[in-house]
Amino acid sequence: MRLAQLEAIMKEKSITRQELADSMEVKYLYLTKRILGYIDIDVTDMRKIIKILNLTNEEIVRCFYLI
Secondary structure, three states, X not given: XXXXXXXXXXXXXXXXXXXXXXXXXXXXXXXXXXXXOOOOOOHHHHHHHHHHHOOOHHHHHHHHOOO
């Protein structure tokens, strides 16, 4: 799964991959591989992203297709 919607929301909120990675306390490459779909994103990372970006329920669905 490529997280294009996540990248769009990050752009709307003016947050770069590097800033998100720093906030998640992970390396840039770790986050990038997940956003690009090379490695599946896990629930722990989803929770961190949701909290850091302060995502609404609608945005969560758009990003992660949970519902």
